[in-house]
Structure formats: structure tokens, C-alpha cells
Amino acid sequence: MEFKSINPYNGEEVGSYTALSEDELNEKLNRSQIAFKSWKNVSITERCQLIKKAGQVLRDNVEEYAKMITLEMGKPISESRGEVNKCALVCDYYADNAKSFLADEIIETDASLSFVKHDPIGTVLAIMPWNFPFWQVFRYAAPTLIAGNTGLLKHAPNVFGSAKLIEEVFTKAGVPKDVFQNLIVHHDQTENIISHDAVRAVTLTGSERAGSAVAEIAGKHIKKTLLELGGNNAFIVWEDADIDSAVKTAITARMLNCGQSCIAAKRFILLEAIYDEFVTKFTKAVRDLTSGDPLDETTKVGPLARKDLADELNKQVKKSIKLGAELLLGGNQKDCYHEPTILGNVTPGMPAFDEETFGPVAAMIKAKDIEHAFALSEQSKYGLGVTVCTKNIEKAIEYADKVSDGAYFINELVKSDPRLPFGGTKKSGYGRELSKDGILEFVNRKTVYVKK
Template identity: 80%
Template sequence: MEFKSINPYNGEQVGLYTALTQAELAEKLDRSQAAFEAWRKVPLTERCGLIKKAGQVLRDNVVEYAKMITLEMGKPILESRAEVNKCAWVCDYYAENAHDFLADQSITTDAEKSFVRHDPIGGVLAIMPWNFPFWQVFRYAAPTLTAGNTGLLKHAPNVFGCAQQIQDVFTKAGYPPYVFQNLIVHHDQTEHIIAHGGVRAVTLTGSERAGSAVAEIAGRHIKKTVLELGGSNAFIVWEDADINKAVKTAVTARMLNSGQSCIAAKRFILVEGIYEEFVRKFTKAVKELKSGDPMDEGTKIGPLARLDLADQLHKQVNDSIKMGAELLYGGNQKGCYHEPTILGEVVPGMAAFDQETFGPLAAMIKAKDIAHAFELSENSNYGLGVTVCTKNVEKAIRCAEKVSDGAYFINELVKSDPRLPFGGTKKSGYGRELAKDGIMEFVNRKTVYAKR
């Protein structure tokens, strides 16, 4: 089987990749298992040095790697460079903090000595998406490898060029052979890979459907999973907010990566007193965004990564309009490009409210008051994050308990940060990435108890 990587902007082929044969895949899995036995014994200081070198490799090759991201999935080039640099940041973070995170935890009991130590568990399979093809991988790989595990990457087929470059990062950094391997396989090989004795856990970032399927397979084999799935983040604006600042934040929160982000603001819940002003200023700002060739440094909105994604978004727009949503701006599609679109008077029951919209579509929703705004926010199957814009920060902090999502940001867009745990609730998945939580997901917290 062959996989073609196609530039969504012009339809040109970027690369051609041949799937591993069954024998080649078996060999890679066996070598990963064997490599773990040696890698786990490498001193933590040395492992931290290697992830630090990986960060430097990323910085040294940012132009090359960013170009591949843009060619394969259409991200504007400036955002692609920022993505690669963020990957270097997460490498630095774990190089600097892994010793503290993995240190023995002493606990006083009736034993002479009792403590918890943190041992690696083995191979960890990562099933990763195309929308942040470098970042999604490195936020798993940096803590997982540094903890002493080996890594196996099953990336999205339309970004196999990025996947190969990621493996090259670890090779250039000096990692031992087979500690991190890229697997060019079809998704129908997933159960075979998970069943292998050397694979001890799975992390997946992707759709609700993919997460459910992988969790079911892993459950049959009694293997741990971490799932980061879809989102329909609420962006709540109170009447006392600085509207100009809120609009500026909102445009980035919705239109970054042409709207293709699980943590993008998708439902703009506006207290009715500022609804008209916010919508007017937001629409004006969106109209000023330049669309075009994502390799052009002035481009803010590029194509969606695949035609089926653009088609799906267009259907959600039209279905919402049929149910009474007001088309305020945009609404047109040409191939993989879907122009930025704003829908007004969106209510529950419409696709733009109920479903995850993966593209440059902003749904404007009117709330009677703050309590109603939180009620609308919670009216979702997803639970990744919420933003609240207000001048009353202390009141907003007290309202954090009203939100069941995994993140709550005040006067800032929801974003991932190596220093903070990241993950969702409800159908947005479970488990946490980044910070100390991220490295703890794939270690054996082993109790040691000693008496004479």
C-alpha cells in the first residue's frame, strides 16, 4: 500500500510513502521491545541531555520542518515555524524538570523506609493527528522518552513527511536506534500493534470515533490509554469586558490554524448587552484577515487540510442556516478552502452549537446573563476548555467551579503550555499531557516498603 501526501493548497503531490509489510512491522515492534531493556538503564541525566539536544535540532532546522508542515496540511508558514519552536520548548522543559518529577517520593509509614519510585513501563504507541503534526508528537515524546520508555508513532497518513522528519530529529540528537520509531501503516494495523507484548500503553489525539475505537481495543488487551479528543470550546464575554481586547483574543482563538484545532474557541457566548458590539467588531477583524497561499508570510487563513474536511464544515454551516442561524459573513467554499464564516443567533440544536466545527466558523450565541452563559457553555458533550472575558477577574476565578472542562482561562484563549497539565473531560477524553502530569501518565509508580 502507498500513501500520497497532497498539498491542500494546490493539489500537488508532496511525497509518496510505502506501508510497512507485516514482517517489517513485526521487526520494528520487536526492536522497540529490545531497545527498551537497554534504554531504561540509561541514566536520567543522559536522557535529559538527549531531549535537550532534540530541542536544539528542532531550532536548527525550523525552516525545513515548518515548510513540510505547511506543504502537507496547509498551515500558514509563520504558524508552522511557531509550532516547531514550541516543540523545542517542551524538550527544554522536560530536560530541566524531569529529575524533580521522577524523584523518589518518601512517605512516612511504620516501615523503616517507604517510598514511591518511578519506573518506565515499556513501549508507548502514539496515534497522532495532522492538525499540529509536530507539536502533538513532541508533547507526548518529550516526557515519555525521558522517563525511559520507547516510542512508536502512527501518524496521520497525510503528514507522513512530518512523521519521517520527527524520527530524524531523534536520530540527529543521538538517540540509540529503535528508541523512537515512525510506523508507516494503515489504521487497520492498530490492534496488531497494541497487542504486541512490547507495547504497554497508547496515547491518541484525534476524533471521538477514533478514541473510542482505540480505547476499546486497548481495553481488551488491558493496556492504558490517554485520549485527547474533540472540543467545542466556549468563549464567554461578560458585559464589563474590554470588547476590543476580547475581539482581538477571540479572532486568534477561532482562526489560528484556519480554525483546525480541538481547543479553538468555537461557540462565542455573549451576554446580550454587548452582543451587537462584539459581533460587529469581530466581523470587521475577520474581514481583514488575508487568505491565500500558506507559504506566503502574510497569509492568515489557508486551506483546510483535506477536501472532506472542508465539505463537512460547509455542510454544518448550511445545516445551521436551515435551522435559523443568520449568515453574517462568508459561507463559501472552493475545494479545500473554506472562507472564514460567522453565524449569528446560533442556539442549541444547530450543528454550529452541538457539533465540533473544525475550520474557520464562528458561532455567535446570545446569553441573557452570566448564569445563562455558563449554562450554555455546559450544554456540550465536550469538555476541553472555556475562556471568560471580563474586568472582574476575582469574580471570574470564583466561577471556575461552574465549568466542568479541563481548562478555564480568563482573558486569554485556551492554549497548551508545557508547564501546565492539558486534557479534557466528557467526550473530549481523559488523562493529562504536559507538566508533571504528562510524565506521570506512562510510569510505574512503584511502592517500596522496607523493614529490618
């Protein structure tokens, strides 16, 4: 089977990749198991040094890697550079902190000595999406490899060029052969991979449907899973908010990566008193965004990654309008490009409210008061994150327990940070990436008890 990576901006072929045969795949799985036996015995100091070097390789080749991201999935080139540099940052973070995160945890009991030690578990399979083709991988790979595990990457087929470069990053950094391997395979090989003795856990970032399918397979084989799935984040603006500042934050929260982000703000829940002002200023700001070739330094909005994604988004827009939403801006689509679109007076029952809109569509929703705003926010099957804009910080903090999501940001867009745990609730998945939590997801927390 041949996989082709197609530039969504101009339809040109970026690369062609041949799928592994069944024998080739099994060979890679076996080699990963063998590599684990030696990699786990490499000192934590040396593992940290190698991941630190990987961060430097990313910085040294940022232009090459950024261009591949942009060519394969259409992200504006300035954002692609930012993504590569963020990957270097996560490498540095774990290289600097892994020793303390993995240190023995002394616990006082009746024993002469009792503690928890942190051992690697084996090979961890990563099934990754196309929207942040480097970042999604490195936020898993850096802590997983430093912990002493080996890694297998099953990336999205439209970004296999990025996947190949990621494998090369670790090779250039001096990470031993087979510790991190890229698998060019179709998704129908997923169960064969998960069932292999080498694979001890699976991490998936992707759709709700993909997460459910992988969790079912992993559960059948008693393998641990971490799922980071869809989102329909609320961006709540109170009456006392600095509207200009809120709009500036909102533009980035919605339009970054052309809106193709699980943690993007999608539902803008605005108190009635400031609804018109916010919508007017937000609409003007969106009009000022430059669309075009994502390789152009001035482009802020490029195409969606594939035409089927743009088609689906347009269906959601049209259906929402049919159900009573007001088209305030945009609404048109051509091939992979979907105009930045704003829908007014969105209510529950419309796709723009109920579903994840994976693209540059902003839903404007009126709330009667703060309590109503949070009730609307909670009216979602997803639970990744919520933003609240207000000058009353103390009051906003008091409302944190009204939010069931995995993140609550005040006067800032929801974003991932290597220093903070990241993950969702409800249909957005389970488990945590990043911070200390992220490295402990794939270790054996072993209890050691000594009686003298």
C-alpha cells in the same frame, strides 16, 4: 500500499510513502522491545541531555520542518515556525525538570522507609493527528522518552513527511536506534500493534470515534490509554469586558491553524448588552484577515487540510442556516478552502452549537445573563476548555467551579503550555499531558516498603 501526501492549497503531491509489510512491522515492534531493555538503564542525566539536543535540532532546522508542515496540511508558514519552536520548548522543559518529576517520593508510614519510585513501563504507541503534526508528537515524546520508555509513532497518513522528519530529529540528536520509531501503516494494523507484547500503553489525539475504537482495543488487551479528543470550547464575554481586547483574543482563539484545533474557541457566548458590539468588531477583524498561499508570509488563513474536511464544515454551516442561524460573513467553499464564516443567533440544536466545527466558523450566541452563559457553555458533550472575558477577575475565579471542562482561562484563549497539565473531560477524553502530570502518565508508580 502507497500513501500520498497532497498539498491542500494546490493539489500537488508532496511525497509518497510505502506501507510497512506485516513482517517489517513486527520487526520494528520487536526492536522497540529490545531497545527498551537498554534505554531504561541509560541515566536520567543522559536521557535529558539527548532530549535537550533534540530541541536544538528542531531550532537548527526550523525552516525545513515548518515548510513540510505547511506543504502537507496547509498551516500558514509563520504558524508552522511557531509550532516547531514550541516543540523545542517542550524538549527543554522536560530536560530541565524530569529529574525532579521522577525523583523518589518519600511517604511517612509505619515502615522504616517507604517511598514511591517511578519506573518506565515499556513502549508507548502514539496515534497522532494531522492538525499540529509536530507539536502533538513532541508533547508526548519528550516526557515519554525521558522517563525511559521507547516510542512508536502512528501518524495521520496525510502528514507522513512530517512523521519521517520527526524520527530524524531524534536520530540527529543522538537518541539510540529504535528508541523512537515511525510506523508507516494503515489504521487497520492498529490492533496488531496494540496487542504486541512490547506495547504497554497508547496515547491518542484525534476524533471521538477514533478514541473510542482505540480505547476498546486497548481495554481488550489491558493496555493503558490516554485520549485527547474533540472540543467545542465556549468563549464567554461578560458585559464589563474590554471588547477590543476580547475580540483580538477571540480572532486568534478561532482562526489559528484555520480553526483546525480541538481547543479552538468555537461557541462565542455573549451577554446581550455587548452582543452587537462584539459581533460587529469581530466581523471587521475577520474581514481583514488575508487568505491565500500558506507559504506566503502575509497569509493568515489557508486551506483546510483535506477537501472532505471542508465539505463537512460546509454541510454544518448550511444546516445551521437552514435551522435559523444568520449568515453574517463567508459561507462559501471551493475545494479545500472554506471562507472564514460567522454565524449569528446560533442556538442549541444547530450543528454550529452542538457539534465540533473543525475550521474557520464562529458561532455567535446570545446569553441573558452570566448564569445563562455558563449554562449554555455546559450544554456540550465536550469538555476541553472555557474562556471568560471580564474585568472582574475575582468574580470570574469564583465561577471556575461551574465549569466541568479541563481548563478555565480568564481573558486568554485556551492553549497548551508545557508547564501546565492539559486534557479534557466528557467526550473530550481522559488523562493529562504536559507538566509533571504528563510524564507520570506512562510510568510505574512503584511502592517500596522497608522494615528493619
